[in-house]
Amino acid sequence: MLTPIKDNLARELAPELGLTVDKIYSLFEIPKELSHGHLSVPLFVLAKELKKAPPAIAKEMAQKLLTKNIAIVDRIDPVGGYLNIHIKDEYLFNTIYQEVRTSGVQLGHSSVGSGKTVVIDYSSPNVAKPMHVGHLRASMIGQAIRNLAETQGYKVIGLNHLGDWGVQFGKLAYAYNMWGAEYPFESEPFESLFKLYVRFHEEAEKNPEIEKEGSLLFKKLEEGDPELLALWKRFVEISMKDFDRLWSRLGMKHDLVRGESFYNSRLKPTEALLEEKGLLVESQGAMVVNLDDEKMPPCLIRKSDGASLYATRDLASAIYRIEELKADVSLYVVGSDQALHFKQVFSVLRRMGYSWWDKCHHISFGMYRFKDVGKMSSRKGQIIRLEDLLNKAVEIVREVIREKNPNLPNFEAVAEQVAVGAIIFNDLVNDRVRDVDFNWEKALSFEGDSGPYLQYVHVRCMSILNKAGVSIEGAAGVSTHASGTVNGARKLPDKVIALKSDEERELIKTLMSYEMVLSEAYKNFKPNILATYLLELSSAFNKFYHKHRILGGEVEFESSRLALVYITKQVIKSGLGVLNIEAPDAM
Numbered sequence: 001m002l003t004p005i006k007d008n009l010a011r012e013l014a015p016e017l018g019l020t021v022d023k024i025y026s027l028f029e030i031p032k033e034l035s036h037g038h039l040s041v042p043l044f045v046l047a048k049e050l051k052k053a054p055p056a057i058a059k060e061m062a063q064k065l066l067t068k069n070i071a072i073v074d075r076i077d078p079v080g081g082y083l084n085i086h087i088k089d090e091y092l093f094n095t096i097y098q099e100v101r102t103s104g105v106q107l108g109h110s111s112v113g114s115g116k117t118v119v120i121d122y123s124s125p126n127v128a129k130p131m132h133v134g135h136l137r138a139s140m141i142g143q144a145i146r147n148l149a150e151t152q153g154y155k156v157i158g159l160n161h162l163g164d165w166g167v168q169f170g171k172l173a174y175a176y177n178m179w180g181a182e183y184p185f186e187s188e189p190f191e192s193l194f195k196l197y198v199r200f201h202e203e204a205e206k207n208p209e210i211e212k213e214g215s216l217l218f219k220k221l222e223e224g225d226p227e228l229l230a231l232w233k234r235f236v237e238i239s240m241k242d243f244d245r246l247w248s249r250l251g252m253k254h255d256l257v258r259g260e261s262f263y264n265s266r267l268k269p270t271e272a273l274l275e276e277k278g279l280l281v282e283s284q285g286a287m288v289v290n291l292d293d294e295k296m297p298p299c300l301i302r303k304s305d306g307a308s309l310y311a312t313r314d315l316a317s318a319i320y321r322i323e324e325l326k327a328d329v330s331l332y333v334v335g336s337d338q339a340l341h342f343k344q345v346f347s348v349l350r351r352m353g354y355s356w357w358d359k360c361h362h363i364s365f366g367m368y369r370f371k372d373v374g375k376m377s378s379r380k381g382q383i384i385r386l387e388d389l390l391n392k393a394v395e396i397v398r399e400v401i402r403e404k405n406p407n408l409p410n411f412e413a414v415a416e417q418v419a420v421g422a423i424i425f426n427d428l429v430n431d432r433v434r435d436v437d438f439n440w441e442k443a444l445s446f447e448g449d450s451g452p453y454l455q456y457v458h459v460r461c462m463s464i465l466n467k468a469g470v471s472i473e474g475a476a477g478v479s480t481h482a483s484g485t486v487n488g489a490r491k492l493p494d495k496v497i498a499l500k501s502d503e504e505r506e507l508i509k510t511l512m513s514y515e516m517v518l519s520e521a522y523k524n525f526k527p528n529i530l531a532t533y534l535l536e537l538s539s540a541f542n543k544f545y546h547k548h549r550i551l552g553g554e555v556e557f558e559s560s561r562l563a564l565v566y567i568t569k570q571v572i573k574s575g576l577g578v579l580n581i582e583a584p585d586a587m
């Protein structure tokens with residue numbers, strides 16, 4: 001939406017400023033205040049070459065540009081070291097409008113990433129353990145970053161690094177053999193599996209010997225014992241079925257399941273390479289890579305009993321992602337509690353001589369703190385399940401809709417969309433690096449800056465368009481009729497006229513920023529940049545809506561205002577979609 005404007009301006013400014021078009025392009029910023037224009041160019045880069053202070057350069061340049069008369073520019077103000085550019089209202093509005101009409105789902109997209117591949121690991125839960133609220137972050141932050149990468153034109157491969165290998169499977173096998181018959185595996189497979197997991201740890205507190213039994217069984221499993229393998233396979237299938245159900249409720253998907261077990265055949269070659277590079281040393285019977293010089297504890301490669309480890313599998317997997325999946329960027333969306341682990345893994349990769357080690361990034365996120373619930377522990381069975389959270393939210397939303405809009409069509413579907421949207425937004429609106437205090441009330445609040453608030457603004461736009469009987473014909477060939485009736489449909493104008501009130505100009509500038517917001521949110525791997533933007537957009541829309549009469553207002557403005565409502569609706573829907581939140585047409 002900004003691209004044609006930036007293209008145009010950069011070409012005009014380049015010869016005057018003595019900078020390349022690309023350089024100017026990269027300098028553009030959107031000023032916070034509309035009074036500072038729509039776009040600004042900082043001139044600090046020129047100070048050295050011209051041996052002048054940036055404010056003086058700005059003045060000089062503004063003078064020069066005054067005589068140039070750039071068609072789309074209303075005026076250019078020198079402010080401090082910046083050139084503040086005010087675009088002509090009518091041009092700006094029309095450019096955005098045409099873009100929204102033609103771009104369809106590609107709205108605000110860029111092609112900077114085209115030809116490059118992003119591999120992203122997210123959600124990645126562990127077999128036999130139900131997903132808890134902590135996984136909400138790993139899932140939704142990951143999925144949102146995935147969607148953001150797609151808006152930038154990258155090819156994205158979403159990986160599920162399923163926790164499907166490790167000593168816990170020996171323990172589970174032990175528990176299954178001992179007590180499996182006591183649980184209803186036929187009717188409640190996943191619950192039974194989790195109960196066995198908890199049971200094992202309870203029993204181990206009383207009788208630590210069974211830990212050894214578990215380790216022994218895992219060793220047998222690693223050696224390929226067919227019975228244990230069959231049992232293991234069953235545990236994995238039971239768990240994946242449960243995870244899939246939850247993921248589909250969250251609208252989340254992976255492209256590939258590459259669980260930890262996938263790397264079993266690659267562990268030996270990885271270790272051989274470590275050996276060859278002289279990195280592997282023995283420590284108390286175990287094999288490790290020393291990281292003393294970086295003041296980190298050693299990275300554990302193989303346990304004294306010969307069992308492989310989490311880090312070893314992550315090394316093999318990192319190599320796989322870059323060398324076989326051909327990742328240009330390899331992202332790991334995992335909680336901050338694993339920061340040390342990833343630092344160690346990436347450091348070992350560097351020591352192995354992989355120059356691409358810095359393509360790997362741990363996209364860390366803060367933990368939930370549970371003041372009112374105490375610490376979560378899967379082992380003790382004390383967790384807040386993601387599913388319970390979702391179900392509770394749906395119950396509350398049902399109540400609200402029953403009260404406010406009892407005849408709503410698709411009642412159940414909308415309740416689900418609103419409830420899940422509330423939970424997702426509540427999570428994504430936080431800067432991911434910060435810890436979040438979890439409390440039920442907040443997670444389930446639909447007031448103020450919430451997902452349902454955004455969904456409601458979308459619904460409001462829809463109902464205005466419906467009331468006007470607007471039919472929307474996109475040049476992309478998509479024809480949606482807002483009210484569902486084609487006869488007597490009203491078409492949006494082909495060209496809009498300038499809307500000049502403060503609220504309208506503010507709203508148009510906010511809409512203009514969408515493309516830049518997507519790019520910033522991706523660059524920083526921070527979905528909250530987009531979440532916050534959508535709140536600002538909604539507030540700008542509400543100011544416009546409360547101040548101006550859209551239908552039945554001044555005739556010459558009516559259809560342009562309807563077009564403005566339409567653009568707002570499309571941007572909110574698109575932005576919510578990137579955050580993986582649905583935008584119902586009515587609620």
Ligand code: ARG
Nearest residue numbers: 121124125126161163314334
């Ligand atoms: N399964 C792990 C957990 O739940 C997360 C895996 C993250 N990805 C990775 N490549 N280590 O803690």
